[in-house]
Amino acid sequence: MITLEQAQKMIETALAQGAEDGLKPLSAIVLDAGGHPLAFARADGAAPGRFDIAQAKAYGAVMLGMGGKAQMARAEAQAYFMAAVNGIYDGKTCPVPGGVLIRDESGAVIGAMGVTGDTSDNDAKVAVAGIEAAGFTAED
Amino acid sequence: MITLEQAQKMIETALAQGAEDGLKPLSAIVLDAGGHPLAFARADGAAPGRFDIAQAKAYGAVMLGMGGKAQMARAEAQAYFMAAVNGIYDGKTCPVPGGVLIRDESGAVIGAMGVTGDTSDNDAKVAVAGIEAAGFTAED
Amino acid sequence: MITLEQAQKMIETALAQGAEDGLKPLSAIVLDAGGHPLAFARADGAAPGRFDIAQAKAYGAVMLGMGGKAQMARAEAQAYFMAAVNGIYDGKTCPVPGGVLIRDESGAVIGAMGVTGDTSDNDAKVAVAGIEAAGFTAED
Amino acid sequence: MITLEQAQKMIETALAQGAEDGLKPLSAIVLDAGGHPLAFARADGAAPGRFDIAQAKAYGAVMLGMGGKAQMARAEAQAYFMAAVNGIYDGKTCPVPGGVLIRDESGAVIGAMGVTGDTSDNDAKVAVAGIEAAGFTAED
Numbered sequence A, B, C, D: 001m002i003t004l005e006q007a008q009k010m011i012e013t014a015l016a017q018g019a020e021d022g023l024k025p026l027s028a029i030v031l032d033a034g035g036h037p038l039a040f041a042r043a044d045g046a047a048p049g050r051f052d053i054a055q056a057k058a059y060g061a062v063m064l065g066m067g068g069k070a071q072m073a074r075a076e077a078q079a080y081f082m083a084a085v086n087g088i089y090d091g092k093t094c095p096v097p098g099g100v101l102i103r104d105e106s107g108a109v110i111g112a113m114g115v116t117g118d119t120s121d122n123d124a125k126v127a128v129a130g131i132e133a134a135g136f137t138a139e140d
Helices: A004-020 A050-064 A068-077 A079-088 A120-133 B004-020 B050-064 B068-077 B079-088 B120-133 C004-020 C050-064 C068-077 C079-088 C120-133 D004-020 D050-064 D068-077 D079-088 D120-133
Strands: A027-032 A037-042 A099-103 A109-116 A137-139 B027-032 B037-042 B099-103 B109-116 B137-139 C027-032 C037-042 C099-103 C109-116 C137-139 D027-032 D037-042 D099-103 D109-116 D137-139
Touching: A004 A027, A004 A037, A004 A109, A004 A120, A004 B037, A027 A050, A027 A120, A037 A050, A037 B004, A050 A068, A050 A099, A050 A109, A050 D079, A068 A079, A068 A099, A068 A120, A068 D079, A079 D079, A099 A120, A109 A120, A120 A137, B004 B027, B004 B037, B004 B109, B004 B120, B027 B050, B027 B120, B037 B050, B050 B068, B050 B099, B050 B109, B068 B079, B068 B099, B068 B120, B079 C050, B079 C068, B079 C079, B099 B120, B109 B120, B120 B137, C004 C027, C004 C037, C004 C109, C004 C120, C004 D037, C027 C050, C027 C120, C037 C050, C037 D004, C050 C068, C050 C099, C050 C109, C068 C079, C068 C099, C068 C120, C099 C120, C109 C120, C120 C137, D004 D027, D004 D037, D004 D109, D004 D120, D027 D050, D027 D120, D037 D050, D050 D068, D050 D099, D050 D109, D068 D079, D068 D099, D068 D120, D099 D120, D109 D120, D120 D137
Parallel strands: none
Antiparallel strands: A027 A037, A027 A109, A037 B037, A099 A109, A099 A137, B027 B037, B027 B109, B099 B109, B099 B137, C027 C037, C027 C109, C037 D037, C099 C109, C099 C137, D027 D037, D027 D109, D099 D109, D099 D137
8 A cells, every 4th residue: 555655755756756856847647556545746847638648648557567678569469458558548548658666675566666758768767766766666 | 926935834834734634634735736646645644545535635735726625515516517527627626625736925726735544624724834835835 | 511611710710709708718610511620719718628628619510400408408407318429429529508509501510619717608609600600500 | 827818818829820821711619628629610601510529639749738730640650549538538539639738938748738629739739829929839
């Protein structure tokens, strides 16, 4: 289980890392094990639709139990499968890096983080930094 | 325009006020003038569906330009109207206190805050406290 | 069939009449006989969600072949029926005055106008003025 | 912020330019910074579903902060990403030219224009003309 304090730690770390690395304004969400939002923040200057992208990255990860990189590999191999998955989850998936699974020490998936705003790879990198700063294991 | 720092100030204030007053665990969201999320937090122990309630309270307020109390009065007078409005906005309205308009010094609506978790009146009270702590005017 | 020039005449007339009568900022839409938008305008100062309300008022009218007043009477008598209708049309109905049928000289429904922003009765009044200014018959 | 007068100026200019250039009947929408309609017009002879295309072009642009040309480049490189984005925004995106960002003199995105009816490139061209006629900067 992720506390609100841990979720905020992940988001603050990801946004601070992005600012330090000179990335574009980021948006970040942390979802619980059921795919429901615990915390979200959108940096000043980010486009208004960034909540939806961040949520979709994280939601698809936790609902499928697959990080964004595994989802992208599947989309490259079988685009129609990930398109169907998008419909199955009412549009709330985005099969690119930036949706990252959060695992506890037993290895159980306890939630997911979604980051968007820069390149997908940079989004994933700061999400991993955030998850690790809160003491959890990331699978991007 | 509401900055992320101001949005977080509103949410922290509302959740701290709720804890101080002995309210149940609260969830709070701040939306921009177009109804898009800027920041959200769900206190430990709150039910998983609280994001959706908080969002609906705030979304209905900003899209209609009416606080939760005015929406509730309309629902009491004409339930079928507010039911239709719920359909019009894809279910993202909740006509009770806790959806509060955020106005700047010129009086313009620059966003809305949605709080849920305790009684509707208590939800609205801490939302107002949060908005005022960030230096804005609240219409609940 | 309604031309774009006629649709714009209806909208300009409705908004000008509202301004002259001291009504709140209005939003107005004209739909064709299939319920599809021909023209829309939102006056400065109107809430962002007014497009959706205007569209719903007009869409319900043209799809049901009933003006807003007849829909409201039905909602007063049988709220669950109009609630079901709202679901049937994906939320795009609003059973109050302000959705007005547009009939040509043969009496055929050729579209509908939706106005929102002030009281429902005032919304309907300026919609009727707009439709008549374009040379058609209004059924509110 | 875009006034109704400015939005109508953009639309009138785009449709007039299209007629002058001998393009097919055009439809044009202007959305505010939150993706909500300010004004729309569909030229006589345009197909009934043109509102939805115009809205999708403009909505995707403003929500993502990317013009239609940048979206098309992304779709060419990663079709499954833009397909997922379409699901994320409930179908309201269209990754081709004709969705154009509107920037004010500070460079901030204050809305988007969507034009449809002729080739995507011609749609974008008249949208740019409309936005510039209203004194703003276009990013197509």
